[in-house]
Amino acid sequence: MEPQSFVEIKEEWDIVGARQMGRNIAKEAGFGTVDQARIATAISELARNIYLYAGSGTISYEILEKMGRKGLIITATDSGPGIPDLSLVMEDGYTTSGGLGAGLPGVKRLSDEFDLRSEEGKGTTVQCIKWVR
Amino acid sequence: MDGKLKEIVLENSDVIVQKWLEEINSDKEKSNIKSIPDELFETTNREFVNVIFRSIKNNMEPASVENFAEKVINLGWPLSYITDGLQVFRRVMVNYIVNQPAEQRDIADFTEVMKSVDDWLDPIIRQLVDEYTGSWEQTVSMQKVALQELSAPIIPLVDNITAMPLVGTIDTERAKLIMENLLDGVINHNSQVVLIDITGVPIVDTMVAHHIIKAAEAVRLVGATCILVGIRPEIAQTIVNLGIDLSKFPTQSTMEKGFRRALELTDRKIVEFDRKDENVENLIHSIKGE
Amino acid sequence: MRIPILKLNNYLLISIQTEIDDNTAIQFQEDLLNKIHQNGSSGVVIDLTSVEIIDSFIAKVLGDVISMSDLMGAKVVLTGIQPAVALTLIDLGIHLQDVPTAMDLEQGLVKLYQELGE
Structure with a gap:
């Protein structure tokens, strides 16, 4: 596997493709079944956000080795409208699409490290890291 | 130069050892190993100083250093015993060399003396510290595994x-x-x-x-x-x-x-059988009735 | 792609065997409600043994379809949720609190009998 790979999100079916790829990479990296599911689910949420709110974007995967630990970095990038209020989207139950409002706070709980950056009119980048236990 | 210094040190090892032992013994009262019996303390000190000298003589002797480290670790003595001991040794030795008449030691430069002494002792202290941390890490990882095993039996x-x-x-x-x-x-x-x-x-x-x-x-x-x-x-x-x-x-x-x-x-319950002593009571009762 | 819905007396049985994308999920919601209406079913078992991932969208569709079925008089039991899926749902903050669950199809049917008081 290449150190970094990515999937473009353009249509709905790409969500499934992105999470399947994430699961495979996680499996290869040595994650357990539960963490594989956590990673795949987080990717699914991120990819759906791209599809719903920005129309298109990418999900990229990178294996990270630091201080004897191995991790997987998932980065979701889009150049969509951006998020006006970052603290609001991190609240459980907040939704603009009629969903459960579990997306971003859920992704944060599924990951070990989480970073959200957004600029209105320019786009959004979400990065999360999961460490192999 | 280094050879000359080494010669001086090795030839006069008895004096240096004597001085070292005196200092170490006077330090013992201060440190947290004062509960150790004097006899054991002395034999260990002798072994310690022997290991140091052998190491200086043969330009490192990892095997004997390792043996000694293992022994001290098993005794449960603190790492400070070793670091303090080597520190005192360094001081005693440098003192001894510097106090020699100038023509005998060939060099007057104090820093060069220090450098030689460092070169002899640093590898020893490095190895001893490594042995100690190695044993700690092993203990920690063993406890981690033990804790995981303890975790959650179903x-x-x-x-x-x-x-x-x-x-x-x-x-x-x-x-x-x-x-x-x-x-x-x-x-x-x-x-x-x-x-x-x-x-x-x-x-x-x-x-x-x-x-x-x-x-x-x-x-x-x-x-x-x-x-x-x-x-x-x-x-x-x-x-x-x-x-x-x-x-x-x-x-x-x-x-x-x-x-x-x-x-x-799960649609079940505990059913108790008739108790045996009730039967016995009935039996006794029936006998009495006759 | 459509998820097959089987009829068994008063009940409907669904076993989801494939990766569910959003369209399939919505299609399933429609199909199931229509089937309940056609057959006047009183109970539904949805078996998720082969499902490896449920994200918040699919969870919402499932939750919705359960509430909708309830409105139409059919009780839904979810069966065979995998441990990894259960843990992920909890992490997402989705508890499916009022939804009856069971470990497999057999126990799911038992649960339905209980829920319906039959």
């Missing part, structure tokens, strides 16, 4: 009923492991009811309660029921005082009550 009681006793402090890392074990165990044993016993959990704070609630909800999602048992009075108090809502989960004070409830949930 025990089948009767068909479709299992129990999981939790013992010790629960942190996030352990909680995740416990939850995964719990769910796999529930599936593998096909349990409809699982009893989680928290008698052995010393403190239930919001974090621990949160993990227990998550576990119970996950158990429900896979299609089983969770009963929380072993809630001590002080735990009940903290749970309510912290405002944690456990009302959605069946709870019981003891494992026994929990087990009876689990039987009820």
Whole structure:
């Protein structure tokens, strides 16, 4: 596997493709079944956000080795409208699409490290890291 | 130059050793190893100084240093015994060399003397410290494994009923492991009811309660029921005082009550046979009647 | 792609065997409600043994379809949720609180009898 790979999100079916790829990479990296599911689910949420709110974007995967630990970095990038209020989207139950409002706070709980950056009119980048236990 | 210095040191080793032993013995009172019997302390000191000299003579002797380290580690002596000992040794030796008449030692430069002495002693101290940390790391990793093994056994009681006793402090890392074990165990044993016993959990704070609630909800999602048992009075108090809502989960004070409830949930109950001593009483009664 | 819905007396049985994308999920919601209406079913078992991932969208569709079925008089039981899926749902903050669950199809049917008081 290449150190970094990515999937473009353009249509709905790409969500499934992105999470399947994430699961495979996680499996290869040595994650357990539960963490594989956590990673795949987080990717699914991120990819759906791209599809719903920005129309298109990418999900990229990178294996990270630091201080004897191995991790997987998932980065979701889009150049969509951006998020006006970052603290609001991190609240459980907040939704603009009629969903459960579990997306971003859920992704944060599924990951070990989480970073959200957004600029209105320019786009959004979400990065999360999961460490192999 | 180095050779000349080494010669001086080796030829006069008796004097240096004597000085070192004196200093070490006077230091003993201050350090935290004063409870060690004098005899053992002296023989170990002799061995220590022998190892140092052998190492200087042969330009490092890792095997004997390792042997010595192992011995001191097994004795349970602190690392400071070794670092202090070498520090004193350095001082004594430098003192001795510098106090030699100038023509004998060939060099006057104090820094060069220091450099030679450092070159002799640094590898020894490095190796000894490595041996010590190595043994600590091993202990830590062994304890980690032991803790994981201790984590969460899942025990089948009767068909479709299992129990999981939790013992010790629960942190996030352990909680995740416990939850995964719990769910796999529930599936593998096909349990409809699982009893989680928290008698052995010393403190239930919001974090621990949160993990227990998550576990119970996950158990429900896979299609089983969770009963929380072993809630001590002080735990009940903290749970309510912290405002944690456990009302959605069946709870019981003891494992026994929990087990009876689990039987009820799986449409069973405990049936007691007629007691033997009742029969005996009847027998006695009938004899009396005659 | 459509998820097959089987009829068994008063009940409907669904076993989801494939990766569910959003369209399939919505299609399934429609199909199931229509089937309940056609057959006047009183109970539904949805078996998720082969499902490896449920994200918040699919969870919402499932939750919705359960509430909708309830409105139409059919009780839904979810069966075979995998441990990894259960843990992920909890992490997402989705508890499916009022949904009855069971470990497998057999126990799911038992649960339905109980829920319906039959």
